[in-house]
Amino acid sequence: MRLTIIGAGHVGLVTALCFAERGNEVLCVDHDAAKVARLSKGEATFHEPGVPQLLAKHGGRAVKFSSSTAEGTAFGEVIFICVSTPSLPGGGVDMRYFEAVSRDIAAALTSYRVIVEKSTVPIRTAEHVKRTVQRHAANGGRDAAGNALFDVASNPEFLREGAAVKDTLEPDRIVIGVESERAEKLMRGVYAGFSAPVMVTGIPSAEMIKLASNAFLATKISFINAISRICELGGADVAEVARGMGLDPRIGRHFLGAGIGYGGSCFPKDVDGLIHVAADLGYPVPLLAEVQRINRDQCAHLVDAVRDELWVLAGKRVALWGLAFKPDTDDIRESPALRIAAALIAEGATVAGYDPVAGANAVAACPGLKLASSAADAAAKADALIVATEWPEFTALSQNPASLAALKRTMRVPAVFDGRNCLDAAAWRTAGFTLRGMGR
Ligand SMILES: NC(=O)c1ccc[n+]([C@@H]2O[C@H](COP(=O)([O-])OP(=O)(O)OC[C@H]3O[C@@H](n4cnc5c(N)ncnc54)[C@H](O)[C@@H]3O)[C@@H](O)[C@H]2O)c1
Numbered sequence: 557m558r559l560t561i562i563g564a565g566h567v568g569l570v571t572a573l574c575f576a577e578r579g580n581e582v583l584c585v586d587h588d589a590a591k592v593a594r595l596s597k598g599e600a601t602f603h604e605p606g607v608p609q610l611l612a613k614h615g616g617r618a619v620k621f622s623s624s625t626a627e628g629t630a631f632g633e634v635i636f637i638c639v640s641t642p643s644l645p646g647g648g649v650d651m652r653y654f655e656a657v658s659r660d661i662a663a664a665l666t667s668y669r670v671i672v673e674k675s676t677v678p679i680r681t682a683e684h685v686k687r688t689v690q691r692h693a694a695n696g697g698r699d700a701a702g703n704a705l706f707d708v709a710s711n712p713e714f715l716r717e718g719a720a721v722k723d724t725l726e727p728d729r730i731v732i733g734v735e736s737e738r739a740e741k742l743m744r745g746v747y748a749g750f751s752a753p754v755m756v757t758g759i760p761s762a763e764m765i766k767l768a769s770n771a772f773l774a775t776k777i778s779f780i781n782a783i784s785r786i787c788e789l790g791g792a793d794v795a796e797v798a799r800g801m802g803l804d805p806r807i808g809r810h811f812l813g814a815g816i817g818y819g820g821s822c823f824p825k826d827v828d829g830l831i832h833v834a835a836d837l838g839y840p841v842p843l844l845a846e847v848q849r850i851n852r853d854q855c856a857h858l859v860d861a862v863r864d865e866l867w868v869l870a871g872k873r874v875a876l877w878g879l880a881f882k883p884d885t886d887d888i889r890e891s892p893a894l895r896i897a898a899a900l901i902a903e904g905a906t907v908a909g910y911d912p913v914a915g916a917n918a919v920a921a922c923p924g925l926k927l928a929s930s931a932a933d934a935a936a937k938a939d940a941l942i943v944a945t946e947w948p949e950f951t952a953l954s955q956n957p958a959s960l961a962a963l964k965r966t967m968r969v970p971a972v973f974d975g976r977n978c979l980d981a982a983a984w985r986t987a988g989f990t991l992r993g994m995g996r
Pocket residue numbers: 562563564565566567568585586587588591625638639640641653654656657674675676677713714715716717821822
């Protein structure tokens with residue numbers, strides 16, 4: 557099929573490449589001309605395993621790039637909108653990019669198209685898209701015979717950064733929200749080459765499945781983090797507690813890792829978005845506000861622990877290992893590591909950060925953060941070491957006593973704070989470090 561993707565970011569680019577991998581012809585549009593130029597040269601614009609290889613295979617062939625939404629509208633019978641839907645400063649979702657794309661598609665609409673919401677959007681977004689397209693398209697979005705020239709559909713994306721290519725090629729479910737048979741047929745055709753179960757729903761349900769899924773996962777993380785605080789006070793080990801809980805199939809073991817909390821471009825903003833949507837609809841959900849509060853408090857709790865250890869933070873050097881919001885990505889949006897860095901810097905500490913791939917993005921986003929060239933460079937002469945992202949480079953040290961001994965010799969104070977409970981505490985303590993985890 558000929559498919560158009562609008563927004564060549566983490567979701568749009570991966571979706572475009574994976575649709576090409578499944579045999580489709582794709583035009584990927586982004587309004588950022590510099591990004592389009594880099595992608596057209598075969599250059600990946602962010603770190604994501606598998607993307608450079610797919611870009612080399614399909615770029616300029618099955619996937620072409622453009623900065624024109626009009627060209628995109630003329631190209632694909634199905635148009636996936638994958639643009640950013642960030643949080644507004646006062647909460648709620650900023651739909652300005654999504655609205656702009658809807659208007660641009662409307663202005664270029666000449667034959668039937670399915671306009672698909674792939675970005676994460678508030679429930680009832682499709683109603684707004686429909687009204688916007690009708691308002692801005694010639695003849696109200698109808699052909700000469702009065703037939704509608706478009707349908708709106710919802711096809712939420714569940715990929716995880718760091719595993720985005722695999723998640724997109726082998727999704728665990730495909731959710732399609734539609735309100736016409738024609739749109740359903742085309743959407744089923746798009747996913748004909750995928751082996752995942754397809755679930756067809758009404759559009760509001762599809763929109764809600766995504767929001768509810770992210771809010772549930774975030775709630776699970778905040779739940780175990782709240783439990784971890786009780787564990788700390790009561791002398792329990794949250795890792796053991798989580799393992800014991802997770803063996804119950806009704807609970808499951810995933811998303812029960814206590815730590816400095818969730819970040820990234822999705823959970824914080826999507827929980828926030830759902831809080832606002834629910835309130836707008838007349839059913840405020842304080843539970844979700846509490847989920848966000850517990851999450852934010854985890855970073856403050858770690859900073860408290862560092863202060864407790866070092867007494868005064870001003871003038872101290874703190875090594876911060878891991879700056880991305882999770883491993884295998886250079887995405888630093890809402891990264892807990894940067895929240896911790898900012899708090900330490902505000903108290904006068906020098907923070908030497910290191911990340912295998914996210915260093916440049918982190919320095920640009922966090923004023924005062926000093927970038928180290930390696931994990932060892934960050935830790936040299938440090939009064940404390942915080943592990944904020946569980947990159948294998950850091951966790952593997954637990955198996956290497958000689959490296960741990962060498963690391964200890966270079967630090968001023970061998971105090972380690974494991975913000976992800978990802979280090980083998982016994983190995984680090986045997987090497988002479990004091991190690992504090994989260995909730996253990
Ligand atoms: N990143 C994830 O892990 C993930 C997972 C599932 C769903 N989502 C959702 O998908 C959407 C996109 O997320 P992302 O992480 O890919 O964002 P992103 O910021 O990486 O990419 C968005 C892209 O859209 C482009 N864009 C913005 N306005 C445009 C316009 N008017 N015309 C053309 N291009 C435009 C931007 O230049 C950018 O390249 C969001 O709603 C997000 O919540 C993200």
